[in-house]
Amino acid sequence: MADSIRTIPGTPLSPAVPVIVVDGESDGTETPQKRKGSQRLLRRLQRISSSPTLTRIGRPRSSSSPYGSPGAFSCVSLATSPSPFAHTNSSTSYFSHTPTGDYSTAPSSVATTPCLESPGQDDIECDLAARKIDQPVVTVTTSSLPSEVKKKSKVFNLWTSMPLELKIHVLSLLSPKELVRTSRVSKKFHELCFDGQLWTSFDASHFYKDIPAESLARILETAGPFVKDLNLRGCVQVEHYKQADGFVRACRNLVNATLEGCRNFERTTLHTLLKSNKQLVNLNLTGLPAVNNATCKIISRGCQQLEVFNVSGCKQMDAQGIKFVVEGCHQLRDLRAASIRGLHNRDVAEAIFKTNNLHRLVLAGCTDLTDDAFQLMIHGPNPEFDIVTGRPLTTPRKLRHLDLTRCSRLSDTSIKSLAYMVPELEGLHLSGLTRLTDEALEPILASTPFLTHLELEDLAELTNSLFSTHLAKAPCAPHLEHLSISSCENVGDAGMLPVLRVCTNLKSIFMDNTRISDLTLAEAAAMVRKRSLQRPRQSQLPVVALSMVIYDTHNVTWTGIREVLSRNAEMIKPSPAKSVADGVFSFPAEIISMKCFHTWQMTVDEHTKRVLRGDIGSACRFEKLWAEYMQAAQEAGIDGANLRRRRRRAREAQQLLAGEDPAAAPSGRRRSLTTACVVM
Template sequence: MVDSTIAHSTPDSPASPASEAGSLDVQPGSDVVEQFPVLQHKIKGRQRLLRGLQRISSSQSLRARITRPRASSAPYRNSVSSLSCVSLTTTPSPFGQPSSGSSYFSYGDVSTAPTSVAATPAVETPGYDGIESVLAVRKVDHPVSTPMTISLPTEIKKKAKVFNFWETIPNELKIYILSFLSPKELVRASRVSKKFHELCFDGQLWIEFDASKFYREIPVGSLTKILETAGPFVHDLNLRGCLQIEYTQRAQRLVNACHNLYSTNLEGCRNFSRPTLHTLLKSNHQLIHLNLTGLAAVNNATCKIISRECPDLETLNLSGCKQMDARGIRFVIEGCPKLRDLRASSIRGFSGNTDLATAIFKTNNLERLILSNCSDITDAIFTTMILGPTPEFDLLTNRPLVPPRKLRHLDLTRCSRLSDTSIRSLAYITPNLEGLSLSNLTHLTDAALEPILASCPNLSHLDVEDLTHLSNSLFANHIAKSPCSTKLEHLSISGCENISDMGMLPVFQSCTNLNSVLMDNTRISNLTLTEAADMVRSRSRSLAHHASSSPLPEVTLNLTIYDTALVTWTGILEILSRNSEPLSAAKPGKDGVVEVGEGGNGKKGKEVIGLRCFHTWQMTVDEHTRRVLRGDLASARRVERKWAEYMQAELEVGVGGMDSRRRRRRAREMRDALEEDQGQQGQQQGQQGGQGQGQRRRGRTVGCAVM
């Protein structure tokens, strides 16, 4: 840029010292010389001025001492030029008087400064006060001004651009970050680079290997390769349902790689070979949990290996292993003193095996014993398991004098040869019993359960399904009045044909913590359903002072009442009305959606009854329950009203008479109204979720099901 402060001179004048100082490089005969002729000045004064400028620009302290503040008025107020494309260097010439009332701008390389000034040079004023604010430092090659900023070297700039945060953090943090990925995502990430491959297959990430979630999505070769790589670090191996593990060398390589297992689940691996299984057991002496459900490779020799190689075993599941019998269980009981959980469903060979029963009695470490479908267990064998081979009894109380058993869960489902004599032996000797399943023991009566209910205060799950000899007296006088009544949570009386309202009404009045009751194929009626609804209502009121963790209702009691001839639609309507009752205490919001209030309203809204009933009513009940759980008060109440009108119309149609045609037409209208309501509700849900048409079809299906 050509300096805009140069005064004019004649073209023939010699080059001024200013050009030598670097202010302007002018070639003879150029247009610049013609437009901007250079003036002659006194060399002595000019050199003195340049030296002063250089000293001022290089000394910050000097500039701070002689500088005075600028005027507050804008310096470009009188300018008529545009500021969008000009340079804002507006200082007058250092060789003449400062110009007043005009500003000098430069457009690129062409200056807009005046082309003519007075011929007489200005008076030199080396000691001019405030010269640093008037004279601007020109951008010339001579080091007159020093740069205020320094750019980074090129090498540092390149390093800053390629800075990689991942490479700077320690491996411990990398492993922690990768631990949030699933096994499938880890395998994909391992393909990024060699370093990622090493990190993704680090042993800390494969302590737990659960292939049951993704084994269908990868071939057996990839599954085997993963286990071969991470096998030495795996502690918890779950291959449940992995049918790819066949009689091949891959399975053998897989087993050879896993020798630090603490927990193994091979349930459903039907193609697992016996030598491979034995190799796995022999190479993992520290096993604690072992699940071999349904494996054809398991036999009595396998149980002997378990007893010899796995002394720390605590949980063993051998259910469904048809190639073994009760002798194999005896090997495990005698060789694994820490065993607490034994599941041996559908195992043969208990009949006459007194040695196994004696071994179970002597250990007294079992907390869970599952012997369902072991139909050859007799009264003598089971009594030996509980009381020992030669029990002693108290002469006054007739109670056994043996140490209490540690059993907490006992399942004897379908052990059809057991009777009251053996089941009664559990009384007063199993104080920690929490779960008892006696389903399909067709010979049991009230006498077998009465002492158990009186001596087991922690009983929370009781399954007496298909016990046809039980009476209402057991439920009304023993279950409802037993020490475990307030802790009972699950009760199954399905198939107990003698149980009616007389037995179940006291149960619902006393057992206020019930959350699951199965009453199908019984003689209960609508009174039992009404009592159940009242129990939930009372429970909601007692817990109303607690704050609600969820603003929407939740199912807290599940009732199963299908195939109960005495239950009618009015009993079902009572449950539906109870389900929508808590919502009435809350504040209805937009479109009938409930806004749960403060205090007890939120907790009361959580108490909802889930119902399994007659199949022609079930889909309407499900639709009503979905609306209640969603908090849609108006829609749920509308379903109740229209379903009640439809059921009443159906009853009128069955009466017959002269108005039968009108009643049938009214029933059709009620049916169409219910179908239309549910169809509109499904359409609204579909529009909210982007699936309007599909939701509407589902709503119509619900309406048709009511017919």
């Protein structure tokens, strides 16, 4: 690029101006003209006036470039005219067309920009030397953008330039419902939203009410080959859709399948799904009328890798189907067959004994299960017994969870067979076995050191001796987390106080409809307070560490409820040797939640809510007002002197409690506020 210095002739009052043209040529003509003597004199005076030491007079004129395209051509004006344009601060050239076709120039440099003279049209101009000024010459040059850059879009599209892996990762953060909506944006988004990596898990249990059957079937048909975890729990709209076979045939790689709640699922469709997915590991068919013994036979032949099988509530099958699955699926670990008929069959019991791979066995509601069949499941056919101990010489079972709830035909004879045969047992559910006594449970508690969940609901024959003597001294006592003795009418404080002192890891306890009293509640509160001080603090706010159910317990009064509420909001005083920074807190870290008599439940819930949010002062005031109200109400119910005054105190306490929280105030008859009527 060559720069050239050219002189553009001016008007008589504005002599020729030398211009440096960069990357372009001037359109004006360069016709040299002979100047007169007066013009030469004016020219010299103008040169003298360009000195920065002279004060310039006049108001600067604004300038702007009329050319919109940047970089076409640019020039730097070096005019020394005393015109007002010399005062402008703009750095761009200003051109204006004259009627005669010539060009007039205006300076674009700052006021102190020096003037460079080119060899002129006459001898005088050529002999003049250029004046030297200390400040350097400021030249502004611009050039046009390359054509390749101009062709590109000015807006950078981040999504288009993003790798496919990142796009899939971004879309994986969306829910299935949001993915379907996003797929309508364009064809490219449709391809991305139905990529197999996004549909390896399809759980419709959260949005099945908001999506029509046609859309649900279409999604499964598109993403079916990639789905590994399918959950259609509660999707009743799929049952009546005519093209249900379409998405069933598309799902060929299922590993976990849950069809619970699809009550009208056709049997042929179900069998097609099972035959085309031989790698199933978890299968849940709870309550499906389409399931029968033929379905279980298909599963036993095709699904050799099955580990979890749930057919609870399938009324069209019996225990023979259970036998097919147990004998065919050798990796079965979890069998749930609640409310299945025919479990008194000895062949089925012997098949369950031979497998010895089950970790969970749920037979709740199987009323056909007898003592002989259950003993055969545990001891096997014709077992040998030790002469000294009287225990069977049989390989112990691997059961960890056993649920025999409402198996009403079982008695102490069969339940006692679990003793020393299930050393890894963690959960035992025996609720509803009304024929059980302490004799059946004593050896079980002594031989299950890992027991954490024990449900003994509706066992009216149990006594306090089982809990105080055996459970409190059992090896599982420190590990016990859940205990249910609901409707055990013979169990009271004598049996539960030792349990609460030893079982310090309890998280939930159900004691409704028993004979416990306020002493049990006070012991539970002391146990939770003691262990909260021993455990490290996890959060700044209290958490519920023990849930108690104590409704319908006639020996529990409001005094025991108040004791628990008071312990929940009791402030902890730091010792002199420790400070708050050492881990001493002003309120307990763990509290107790209760489900009690319905009249007190609203007060208990409100108090617990305030403690959980850390408002200990408000909880203490609320508990005090409730105690005053209950005490006044109790005094008002006593016949004798000052009965009217006691009732007035009860009403005042009730008003105070209502002012603290109207929702938690006890309900009762309101006094009429109307005035007396005077009859003339």
